[in-house]
Amino acid sequence: MTQASDPWATLLRAANAGDARAYARFLQAITPVLRGIVRNKGRVLGEAVCEEVVQDVLLAVHLKRHTWRSDAPLRPWLYAIARYKVVDAFRARGTRIDLPIDDFADDLAAHSGPDPTEAADMQKMIAMLDPRAQAIVRKVGLDGVSIAETGQDLGMKEGAVRVALHRALKQLAVLRQRYVE
Amino acid sequence: MKTEDLIRSLAADTAQPGRLGVTLAMGLIPAAVIGLAAVWAVLGFRPDAVAALAKPVPVLRHVLTLILFATALRMCLTLARPEGRVRLWPLLLVPLAALAVVIWAYASLPPGTRAMALFGKTMVVCLVTVPLISVLPVAAILAMLRRGAVTRPTLAGALAGLAGGGLGAAIYALHCTEDSPLFYVTWYGLAILMVTAVSALIGSRLLRW
Numbered sequence: 218m219t220q221a222s223d224p225w226a227t228l229l230r231a232a233n234a235g236d237a238r239a240y241a242r243f244l245q246a247i248t249p250v251l252r253g254i255v256r257n258k259g260r261v262l263g264e265a266v267c268e269e270v271v272q273d274v275l276l277a278v279h280l281k282r283h284t285w286r287s288d289a290p291l292r293p294w295l296y297a298i299a300r301y302k303v304v305d306a307f308r309a310r311g312t313r314i315d316l317p318i319d320d321f322a323d324d325l326a327a328h329s330g331p332d333p334t335e336a337a338d339m340q341k342m343i344a345m346l347d348p349r350a351q352a353i354v355r356k357v358g359l360d361g362v363s364i365a366e367t368g369q370d371l372g373m374k375e376g377a378v379r380v381a382l383h384r385a386l387k388q389l390a391v392l393r394q395r396y397v398e
Numbered sequence: 399m400k401t402e403d404l405i406r407s408l409a410a411d412t413a414q415p416g417r418l419g420v421t422l423a424m425g426l427i428p429a430a431v432i433g434l435a436a437v438w439a440v441l442g443f444r445p446d447a448v449a450a451l452a453k454p455v456p457v458l459r460h461v462l463t464l465i466l467f468a469t470a471l472r473m474c475l476t477l478a479r480p481e482g483r484v485r486l487w488p489l490l491l492v493p494l495a496a497l498a499v500v501i502w503a504y505a506s507l508p509p510g511t512r513a514m515a516l517f518g519k520t521m522v523v524c525l526v527t528v529p530l531i532s533v534l535p536v537a538a539i540l541a542m543l544r545r546g547a548v549t550r551p552t553l554a555g556a557l558a559g560l561a562g563g564g565l566g567a568a569i570y571a572l573h574c575t576e577d578s579p580l581f582y583v584t585w586y587g588l589a590i591l592m593v594t595a596v597s598a599l600i601g602s603r604l605l606r607w
Contacts, residue, residue, distance in 0.1 A: 237409055241409035244409060248405065276408070277547070280607075281547040283415040283416070283417065286479070289481075293481040297479075298547060340399050358403040358406050359399065382407065383411050386411055
């Protein structure tokens with residue numbers, strides 16, 4: 218696939234320019250593919266742990282999305298993040314794994330499995346956030362409440378909710394990383 | 399938490415992170431200015447600093463260290479991206495050129511004066527000051543790398559050390575009056591290598607994500 222016609226690149230380019238709906242579509246589009254890759258590499262870890270890893274990869278993609286140069290091919294960037302996080306997940310569970318980067322490209326799309334069960338660990342990490350951050354992540358993520366409504370419910374300005382959400386997600390990644398080590 | 403719920407939280411977070419190049423410039427430029435100011439205020443520039451820049455052998459100190467700085471810094475910016483891969487051979491050009499200059503200097507000095515040229519008078523000052531001036535530049539580069547997504551932390555840390563050490567040595571050279579390549583290649587080189595080793599160690603820990 219050439220980079221000009223890669224629909225993921227188009228979506229992330231729009232997302233990085235501020236289009237939140239394109240960003241949601243981007244994340245939804247890459248998730249089944251990432252899940253296929255993680256399950257294929259991590260069969261021994263079991264389905265629930267695999268989903269944890271998928272969530273780790275998504276969180277990493279989110280927090281590192283500014284490291285993609287919009288004129289560079291998207292997929293090598295995405296697989297490099299996925300590979301890094303999968304290797305990390307194995308290391309955390311005491312297994313060393315060698316993942317040639319080329320393997321990732323081969324895995325594509327073919328293995329998108331059914332949507333799995335909840336990933337319990339992320340729930341634990343959320344419980345470790347401060348109460349207000351927890352409330353924001355739960356409302357926005359689990360209940361699907363908009364940022365504006367979340368702000369009204371919690372008596373916060375919309376901008377403050379945005380900042381708090383961003384901090385909470387960064388904090389989640391730190392907690393996940395600590396947990397992995 | 400279901401993955402679709404996580405996606406919803408992520409999509410709601412519309413904070414736009416700044417570009418890595420901007421982060422780097424905002425750290426590195428003040429670091430260089432502070433280094434220059436500190437050398438000027440504490441040690442002083444050499445009286446003939448401007449004249450020395452016009453002579454080939456003394457100015458090589460700046461040229462070699464700044465080439466090292468620029469080459470390693472470029473590599474750091476590449477390694478800040480997760481898929482970034484670098485070819486390291488361009489880094490060899492600086493030590494090779496330095497070696498050639500050392501051989502030339504060794505051959506052109508009368509036998510009795512070589513040891514004096516090598517050890518100079520300010521070896522200790524050089525070995526202490528160059529790493530000190532390098533601290534802020536290295537920190538600025540590591541901070542940029544940490545905001546990036548480095549998948550080779552030790553290598554990226556080492557390159558940050560080479561770049562920061564190179565810049566530190568280039569700044570120190572404005573003070574230093576030891577113009578023999580036997581001196582500056584040896585002791586600047588050693589100082590830069592020390593910075594590189596420490597930075598590699600820090601990188602291997604700090605640059606995980």
